[in-house]
Amino acid sequence: MATIKDIANKLGIAVSTVSKGLNGAPDISEDLRQLVLDTAVEMGYKTKRMRKENHKKLAILIENMDYENINDFGYDLILGFRQMAYRDNWQVDVIHVTDSMQEKEKYNTYMLKHGYTGAFCMGFALQDTWMKQISKTGIPTALLDNYVTLNQHVGYVGTDSYEGIGLAVKKLVKMGHKKIAFLNGSRNSWVSDQRQESYETALKDNKLTLDPALTAFGHYVADSAKYHVPGMLEAGATAILCGNDLIASGVYEVCKDKGLRIPEDISVVGFDDIPLASEIEPGLTTIRQDRLELGKCAYFTLNSLVHHVSISKTMLRPQFIERDSIGKVAK
């Protein structure tokens, strides 16, 4: 393992300066501190505190995702991850990541400073500063729904969107639907792009043509529906696939306001199967992601990366859960 002296030699500065950089002393410049930390990461240096600590530490870094309530998408993911990590005696910290955190500090620096051996990142957007840095990081990192090429230290975990959306479209076509709309989640998201592609592929597989009026990106929240659903209905949609269950719950509201019955007048399909899906009326047909298992797979992937086993992808199959929100197309 590298020593403080190695870092000092490499940078051509005094040992005392390196020590200041590592310990966050106020009397060196921010740029120099950053350089010391970056070099320390690169050389595999660990502070005394890091070596002394009883607990090896992993971080769950979350952005753009709710996780505190059992109804939230992230809840089971964190639970599954924690359950597995606990067995191997890891301490797991859950950290809500903001834009300003990402601006203030580099990903590697943040991880090193807080003594994290690796991270499971959930909900990151494509244009995030840390996502760009993660594509080149040497720190073991598992990404939910994000994929990075050619980096031995980073792995992807997710659910197969192609199979999920394929199953839903096939079922709707069988029920006579031809105008199947897709109200996607947010732009600038790797997984939204995947689902868009999956939707377009599924239409082609079922010999339906893509109508731009029947598809839109919104956000992964219920409110999205009111901006996009009226246009889709005008364009003749008889079924609406949604980027997640929250969006679907918003579609319910808009349709009810317009006096449309589900599924008699319009069919609705969600994605995820959060508890809400079986609680709303009528029960929401949806594409289930097993989030507890995804969390466990994320741990397996991250733990493998920590042990220099370069898993690039772990993918779960979705399940098509049929409830009461889809029916034969209205004549």
Next chain:
Amino acid sequence: MATIKDIANKLGIAVSTVSKGLNGAPDISEDLRQLVLDTAVEMGYKTKRMRKENHKKLAILIENMDYENINDFGYDLILGFRQMAYRDNWQVDVIHVTDSMQEKEKYNTYMLKHGYTGAFCMGFALQDTWMKQISKTGIPTALLDNYVTLNQHVGYVGTDSYEGIGLAVKKLVKMGHKKIAFLNGSRNSWVSDQRQESYETALKDNKLTLDPALTAFGHYVADSAKYHVPGMLEAGATAILCGNDLIASGVYEVCKDKGLRIPEDISVVGFDDIPLASEIEPGLTTIRQDRLELGKCAYFTLNSLVHHVSISKTMLRPQFIERDSIGKVAK
């Protein structure tokens, strides 16, 4: 069968320490216990308890692949799988599968009759009778290098061919090569198709045109080379990528017979990094698959499927191992 003394000798530790490791005594470290167990598996040791117990059983079904010698492609795969399965107390049988077995009995019937809870299948060809049956099976099945859609009970394990072949082609192009040939393995193989696609994608990415005279399917054996390499050389190949290291060793022979020097006159790249790759002269540059870890991932996938967690894909990143068989293009 190996004895406790054999294990002690191999590890250079006391018989009493081996015994502690095998029996889970608390006064040895977890790492040492694991090492003892892994070595016991590798040497085929069975404790008295294991010999007495009625074991839950998993099958490793192998076709078209050597595995008995440490130099064989399948050896480490089986070892990795066994090491993991042992910890969960599974009995693992390795079965060499033939065409006539597949004709005589259905896959499900075979598994049921022999009391296997699940199988890890290696080396199956696309047209195999059992492959067709596996696409619809309800029995937990992990496939090496084969992918089945929409079956919750079947998962894929493999190495990312795109990244591997991409790295090799990029490196060769950097060395000035423009006529890069690809001598693939057998037809009717999912993974051969993947590698062919990867090769064609990599050419496109590097703005090279595909010359049909520079690519051929052969078989995953050394002998393949003599049928295809002469034509590739005539067509002007300055580098030959191979479907595996055995094929590459055959390419060495053909080139040497023709008086061509490697790498001065022709560059050669293998796939897999079996021990042979570092033993032949000059050392073979190759795309490494971590077979021990692939075996462990196969176990993880199969064990998940057994517990109704539907993993569809576990993919490892390859590593580009540069030795002495590639060089700048001859002027």
